[in-house]
Amino acid sequence: MLGSSNRNRIAERREATRREILDAAWRQAREVGVAGITLRDIARTVGMQPPSLYSHFDSKLAIYDAMYADSWLAYEEHVSRELDPLPTHPRDAIRLIARVFFDFSVADPARYQLMNHRTIPGFEPTAESYAPAVRVLERGVETFGALGVTDRADFDIWVSLLGGLIDQQLANDPGGDRFSRLLERATDMWADAGGIPHRTARRASTKRRARP
Amino acid sequence: MLGSSNRNRIAERREATRREILDAAWRQAREVGVAGITLRDIARTVGMQPPSLYSHFDSKLAIYDAMYADSWLAYEEHVSRELDPLPTHPRDAIRLIARVFFDFSVADPARYQLMNHRTIPGFEPTAESYAPAVRVLERGVETFGALGVTDRADFDIWVSLLGGLIDQQLANDPGGDRFSRLLERATDMWADAGGIPHRTARRASTKRRARP
């Protein structure tokens, strides 16, 4: 009986169309920004009439949702790849995490905007799409814990700082390298203040900045 | 000759209508969010037909622009009032600045969203409306300088951190008091790392936190 095989083929074709629509949406997001995405343009790109898109997505927001899930899943994978193996020096690890986060956002500002879903009016990710974002955050807490940062507040502060730095970079100096300089200094400050324990780092004590 | 007096009266009436429109816009922004503002609703509130609004504003974005300018002017005044006189203890001053910033944003999230103009698709403030924002930033640099923070990077990091903390608060814990706790810890970290000099603070030495 070929029923199951056929069913598979159908599902695949359906999935392919879905991906085609999402790819068109991504291309458009990168050209004109996330808010500039238009069902008509997406439809034209994939060779459909706008209402036909509704055979694949419930609404425009559902398309955003799929893109949101895409992004966080990709980011999760990206982080996993970069953090294996984890650097042994805490300060290096912290910088690496920041660098990954930064590269990921600067490489594709549209994606970054989408991942900060609050910047898109009317869009709220579904619980399912939100899950990878939560997992990444948990992974962060875990990683910091392994490096000796057990105070949750310190982690939250670090995340805030990182988000703020990236926003400032994208807003004031897109294409420049302001982020690197600020990150360098911020990491030092954080380390000096005990945010990053010196546990495995012998060199850190010799590097401590003199107080005026 | 009454010409000039008449001209004044006309200008006043015109300004009053303009204010009425902006008030309606603000009310609506607080009810349904900045993105939810609708010319039709504004017009209904002030008792006009939508196209009539164009006698007072060039476009919807022009209304946003006026609201943006309003906000930053109010903030500038707010800051000036709170920082006069400037606390003598640097750490207190830093916390006060953060507190003012936070109160101002939490008291009126719609206003905060507007001040972060990048969160509103298609809106870019005019140079004139942007000026107060620049002045406030300069004022911040100046104030920090008077407190002994001469490294511009340290100031930028502080601003990033503050923005990140507020965003995190508004996103994860609206109505809660997460911000206070994180701010406390962040200020300490910053001070310990030398971001806040102990220069003018004699009491500071007695208050210095013990390092574990």
Place this chain on the structure above:
DNA sequence: TCGAACTGCCTAACATAGTTAGGAGAATGC
């Protein structure tokens, strides 16, 4: 004071969004 110019509002209409209704034709399944 009279007529011209201006001002502030109006109605009608338009362009562009997202979205719904309903159907036609091909693919699929018993």
Place this chain on the structure above:
DNA sequence: GCATTCTCCTAACTATGTTAGGCAGTTCGA
């Protein structure tokens, strides 16, 4: 082979910001 399902279509609807053009009251100069 026939009923069902699926995918796409056209037509139309609603809501948005915006433009065109006009009309009545007000202001202002000769």
